[in-house]
Amino acid sequence: MTQQEALIRALPKVELHLHIEGTLEPEMMFELARRNGVKLPYDSVEAVRKAYDFSNLQSFLDLYYAGAGVLITEQDFYDLTWAYLKRCQADNVVHTEIFFDPQTHTERGIAFETVLAGIRRALDDGRAQLRISSRLIMSFLRHLSEEDGFRTLEMARPHLDRIDGVGLDSSEVGHPPSKFARLFAECKALGLPRVAHAGEEGPPEYVWEALDLLDVCRIDHGVRALEDGKLVERLAETRMPLTVCPFSNVKLRVFDKLSDHTLRVLLQKGLCATVNSDDPAYFGGYVQDNYLGCARELGLSGGEILQLVKNGFEASWLEEGERGWWMGECDIIAEKFGV
Numbered sequence: 488m489t490q491q492e493a494l495i496r497a498l499p500k501v502e503l504h505l506h507i508e509g510t511l512e513p514e515m516m517f518e519l520a521r522r523n524g525v526k527l528p529y530d531s532v533e534a535v536r537k538a539y540d541f542s543n544l545q546s547f548l549d550l551y552y553a554g555a556g557v558l559i560t561e562q563d564f565y566d567l568t569w570a571y572l573k574r575c576q577a578d579n580v581v582h583t584e585i586f587f588d589p590q591t592h593t594e595r596g597i598a599f600e601t602v603l604a605g606i607r608r609a610l611d612d613g614r615a616q617l618r619i620s621s622r623l624i625m626s627f628l629r630h631l632s633e634e635d636g637f638r639t640l641e642m643a644r645p646h647l648d649r650i651d652g653v654g655l656d657s658s659e660v661g662h663p664p665s666k667f668a669r670l671f672a673e674c675k676a677l678g679l680p681r682v683a684h685a686g687e688e689g690p691p692e693y694v695w696e697a698l699d700l701l702d703v704c705r706i707d708h709g710v711r712a713l714e715d716g717k718l719v720e721r722l723a724e725t726r727m728p729l730t731v732c733p734f735s736n737v738k739l740r741v742f743d744k745l746s747d748h749t750l751r752v753l754l755q756k757g758l759c760a761t762v763n764s765d766d767p768a769y770f771g772g773y774v775q776d777n778y779l780g781c782a783r784e785l786g787l788s789g790g791e792i793l794q795l796v797k798n799g800f801e802a803s804w805l806e807e808g809e810r811g812w813w814m815g816e817c818d819i820i821a822e823k824f825g826v
């Protein structure tokens with residue numbers, strides 16, 4: 488094991504960009520399909536894995552929404568979330584802020600409460616039994632209308648004590664943040680922190696819109712911000728976090744290969760870049776795998792690894808005292824590695 492690899496494994500980590508529906512491993516997809524009597528268009532786990540050869544975001548989303556069709560009962564959502572939390576434990580992920588997409592399920596006739604109850608119960612058990620803290624972010628699907636988003640917010644209204652913030656995901660190009668300005672203003676009035684996917688496939692203008700029209704506190708992905716010097720300055724000055732997902736960017740062809748990824752450039756520009764897995768069951772690895780892959784393919788130094796991990800804590804919604812405590816822990820561990 489290289490020093491870099493040992494450091495990554497030893498450091499406590501957070502994850503800030505993770506779609507819980509994107510943790511559905513093919514094995515669980517088959518198990519839930521069997522349990523619920525759902526017919527899958529694949530005859531084996533291998534056939535499913537073979538289909539995970541994407542040409543862009545949309546080609547992935549088509550499979551991702553189809554896969555989610557096996558999730559029916561509260562226990563399904565619990566089992567999905569619990570399996571992810573066990574993986575966090577194995578990877579020394581101590582805090583996670585996960586997205587769920589209620590519209591993916593309510594559109595199929597699954598009750599909002601069923602989805603929320605299953606995920607929430609697993610997160611509560613994760614805190615009690617695994618000592619993993621978490622936040623839950625309700626993400627609106629941007630290919631649907633703003634009115635549909637408002638209807639979803641109405642479903643969520645009685646449960647806002649169990650939802651920590653809102654996000655915006657799905658097909659980016661053609662669905663700019665401005666489409667959801669009124670919905671996000673309403674979420675802000677309700678006191679919900681806001682994040683949005685922007686600058687994954689969409690242009691830097693979408694990142695500006697997320698900042699200025701949605702008043703977000705993080706940008707999900709944001710890698711295309713590098714095309715706009717003024718935007719980079721704004722992001723650096725405000726330490727606006729970017730939740731970067733390296734494996735996702737390669738699988739969805741934002742970059743040809745991991746060694747082409749601009750993660751290090753983001754750091755060099757003083758941006759609060761963080762490392763995340765996005766949809767690990769579809770993109771070939773969980774958050775620690777993303778760190779390990781980047782360290783190997785980009786030749787990250789110990790100092791850069793430490794910075795990325797600490798950026799994650801800085802960008803999290805943990806209490807300020809907790810953030811500081813974990814960052815101190817990171818420094819102590821890194822020092823043992825001579826970083």
Ligand code: HPA
Binds near residue numbers: 657
């Ligand atoms: O990477 C993503 N981008 C947009 N929408 C998504 N929904 C799941 N993953 C993604």
Ligand SMILES: [Zn+2]
Binds near residue numbers: 506656707
């Ligand atoms: Zn995402």
